[in-house]
Amino acid sequence: xxxxxxxxxxxxxxxxxxxxxxxxxxxxxxxxxxxxxxxxxxxxxxxxxxxxxxxxxxxxxxxxxxxxxxxxxxxxxxxxxxxxxxxxxxxxxxxxxxxxxxxxxxxxxxxxxxxxxxxxxxxxxxxxxxxxxxxxxxxxxxxxxxxxxxxxxxxxxxxxxxxxxxxxxxxxxxxxxxxxxxxxxxxxxxxxxxxxxxxxxxxxxxxxxxxxxxxxxxxxxxxxxxxxxxxx
Amino acid sequence: xxxxxxxxxxxxxxxxxxxxxxxxxxxxxxxxxxxxxxxxxxxxxxxxxxxxxxxxxxxxxxxxxxxxxxxxxxxxxxxxxxxxxxxxxxxxxxxxxxxxxxxxxxxxxxxxxxxxxxxxxxxxxxxxxxxxxxxxxxxxxxxxxxxxxxxxxxxxxxxxxxxxxxxxxxxxxxxxxxxxxxxxxxxxxxxxxxxxxxxxxxxxxxxxxxxxxxxxxxxx
Numbered sequence: 001x002x003x004x005x006x007x008x009x010x011x012x013x014x015x016x017x018x019x020x021x022x023x024x025x026x027x028x029x030x031x032x033x034x035x036x037x038x039x040x041x042x043x044x045x046x047x048x049x050x051x052x053x054x055x056x057x058x059x060x061x062x063x064x065x066x067x068x069x070x071x072x073x074x075x076x077x078x079x080x081x082x083x084x085x086x087x088x089x090x091x092x093x094x095x096x097x098x099x100x101x102x103x104x105x106x107x108x109x110x111x112x113x114x115x116x117x118x119x120x121x122x123x124x125x126x127x128x129x130x131x132x133x134x135x136x137x138x139x140x141x142x143x144x145x146x147x148x149x150x151x152x153x154x155x156x157x158x159x160x161x162x163x164x165x166x167x168x169x170x171x172x173x174x175x176x177x178x179x180x181x182x183x184x185x186x187x188x189x190x191x192x193x194x195x196x197x198x199x200x201x202x203x204x205x206x207x208x209x210x211x212x213x214x215x216x217x218x219x220x221x222x223x224x225x226x227x228x229x230x231x232x
Numbered sequence: 233x234x235x236x237x238x239x240x241x242x243x244x245x246x247x248x249x250x251x252x253x254x255x256x257x258x259x260x261x262x263x264x265x266x267x268x269x270x271x272x273x274x275x276x277x278x279x280x281x282x283x284x285x286x287x288x289x290x291x292x293x294x295x296x297x298x299x300x301x302x303x304x305x306x307x308x309x310x311x312x313x314x315x316x317x318x319x320x321x322x323x324x325x326x327x328x329x330x331x332x333x334x335x336x337x338x339x340x341x342x343x344x345x346x347x348x349x350x351x352x353x354x355x356x357x358x359x360x361x362x363x364x365x366x367x368x369x370x371x372x373x374x375x376x377x378x379x380x381x382x383x384x385x386x387x388x389x390x391x392x393x394x395x396x397x398x399x400x401x402x403x404x405x406x407x408x409x410x411x412x413x414x415x416x417x418x419x420x421x422x423x424x425x426x427x428x429x430x431x432x433x434x435x436x437x438x439x440x441x442x443x444x445x446x447x448x449x450x451x452x
Contacts, residue, residue, distance in 0.1 A: 026280045026317070027303040029296065052317070079356030080303070088355065097355070100279065101321025101363030108318040119325065120366035124344075124397035127362065157297075169314055170281050171297040176316045204316075221296035224303040228291040 003163040003213045004192065008038035011186040011212045015044050015151055018071070022107065022147065022178040023051040023061060024154040027080070027224050030171030031060050034188045034216040035153040040067055048072040050147060052103060052174055054084045059222050065093070076100035080224065099127065102144050104177055109146035111180020111209065116145050152182025155216070156205070159189035160196070163210030164203045176205045185209055188216035233426045234406040235451075240374050242267045242451045244333055244404050247372055248274055255279060255324065255364060257334030258302045260374040264333055275311075277329055279320050279360045284312025301360065321360065325367045332368035334361060336375045336400075338390040341438035343400040343412040345373065346392035358395060365396030377405035377435045384437035386410065386418055408432045409449060410440070417441050422449045 005011045012035060015021070021039075025031030039047075040063050047070050054075055055062035064070050065083050072094035078084050087093035098106075099121040109117045118141035122128050132143040154175040157168035165187055167175055179185050187205075192215040235243070237260050245267035248254060255277045256262050265285075268274050276285040278300040285300055286307035294305040323329060338346040345365055348358040365371055378384050386403065402421075403410045409422040410432075419441045420432055429446050 027299065029280070029299050029303070075357060077357035077359035085355065095355075097357040099358055099362035100317065100360040101325060104317035104321055119363070121325075121363040123366060125362065125394045127358075167314075167316075169295065169297040170278070170299055172314055172316050173281050174317050177318050223294060223296050223305060224299070225305065226294055227288045227304040227306070228294060229288045231290050 001162050001195070003207065003210060004161050005212045005214050007214055008034040008188065008216070009041070011035065011214055012038050012042060012151065015039070015042065017044055018046040019044070019150040020048040020050065020148065022149045022152040022182055023049055024152070024173070024175035024178045025060070026052050026170065026173035028056065028060050028222050030155050030167070030173050030175055031055070032153040032155040032186070032188050033219055034214075035186055036060065036063060039064060039069065043069070045069050046071045048074065050074045050103070050149060052076050052100060054078045054081045056080050056224065057083050059220070068092070072096065074098065074103070076103050104174060106144055106147045107174065107177035107181045110148065111177065114146060116143050118143055147181055149181055150183050152178040152185040154179045154185065154187050156187050156189045158191045158193065158198060159187055159213050160193050160198050160207070161213070162195040163187065163207030163213050164195070164198055165189070165205035165210060166198060166202055167204050172204065179205045180209045184211050186211065187213045189213060190216060190219065233424070235424045236406070238263055239424070239451060240404050240406060243409065243449050244372055244374055245269075247402070248272070248331065250274070252330040253277055253283065253328060254331045254333065255329050255368070257361070259335045261333040261335060262302065264374075277320070277323070278306070279324065279364070281315050281317060281320050282308065282312060284309045321363050324360075324363055327367060327369055329368060331370045331372065332364045333372045333374055334364065336373045336385070338385050338387055338392050339373055339375070339400050339403055339412070340387050340389045341412065341418050342389070342416045343398045344390050345395045345400050346390040347395050349393045351393065361395050365399045368399070371400050373400050373403045375403065375405055377407045384435055386436045386438045388438045407435055410436070413441070419443070420446050422447055424449055425451070
């Protein structure tokens with residue numbers, strides 16, 4: 001049951017070129033910073049990445065774009081990354097933009113053992129092209145397939161040696177969903193404790209979904225839009 | 233005089249009812265939160281996984297783990313809850329969110345909306361917009377009546393790639409409040425203060441139905 005590995009390098013030791021990798025986070029919030037750095041260092045190429053966003057030019061998945069390690073990106077919103085836009089418009093990068101709820105639920109379906117979902121999101125738009133449409137109770141829905149990913153890289157706040165995870169605030173986002181969906185799920189956590197120390201009532205992701213866990217280091221947790229109000 | 237962005241937001245705030253769960257899009261919709269009357273119980277949903285979004289934090293209290301869908305640092309209000317992205321869109325899809333307010337590039341007279349892509353120019357992605365417009369019971373669009381080139385954004389049909397079809401119920405612009413009729417066609421409901429009915433007609437490319445005297449908006 002002990003799923004602890006020493007670090008990110010060990011956690012992705014068997015990651016290969018051309019694999020499909022899920023990466024948790026929303027914007028730069030809750031991204032697996034250590035695992036992304038390890039991928040850059042390892043130099044795996046031709047990757048298909050499934051992630052809500054594509055980082056910014058010099059952080060998050062933007063680092064893997066800079067080093068041209070990503071062949072295809074599946075995301076819902078990529079507006080924060082100029083290098084992404086450049087690679088997409090030049091045709092270097094293949095891009096599949098899909099609705100955010102569809103992205104989340106295709107992860108969920110994978111972790112729940114369901115081959116597909118039906119959603120009204122995208123009906124009548126270019127997202128619907130080539131997809132099966134089914135009518136339920138007078139309303140049209142698109143059939144969207146569960147994701148199939150070799151690795152899921154997620155970031156949690158706390159975790160234990162059995163792989164049980166607890167997320168923090170809005171850094172939860174896609175992380176528990178992708179954790180359920182990876183053939184190999186790697187969780188990096190800010191605090192790693194022995195099994196038994198976390199309250200079982202508080203677990204967001206049961207350890208059965210997590211294959212490898214390690215304590216991450218040097219979290220930058222960069223803020224994209226620092227918005228504040230004045231003290232009156 | 234045509235309304236400014238805050239004026240549009242103020243008018244939309246009057247559509248918010250006590251007890252509502254509301255999702256606010258990026259841009260003018262975000263400003264609506266500033267004009268919800270004190271004492272009204274409204275819970276703001278942020279689709280990255282929060283019910284109970286509060287104002288921006290005080291300087292020095294920013295929390296990188298606590299952001300809204302626009303990636304801005306925010307706070308929570310008492311009684312808030314965090315959840316994952318699937319549950320977030322689950323509650324949207326299941327119609328639990330009472331009101332969705334979002335921006336648009338174009339709206340058609342049948343209620344189609346385009347707001348995510350300008351082919352060859354802007355490709356940022358739809359984010360959660362397609363999920364929201366496909367599910368919300370009540371969608372209000374906040375936008376300018378005409379674009380920077382002076383062309384109407386209220387059209388017989390959208391020219392840009394669609395975000396959703398037959399979904400917009402009401403549009404609030406700097407010139408007017410316009411409803412989309414279930415049978416098709418825009419219906420003029422209110423004029424901005426000092427704006428004539430003719431000015432609204434001139435700025436609307438789609439079929440605009442004008443019946444009787446059109447009242448001026450009440451703002452504040």
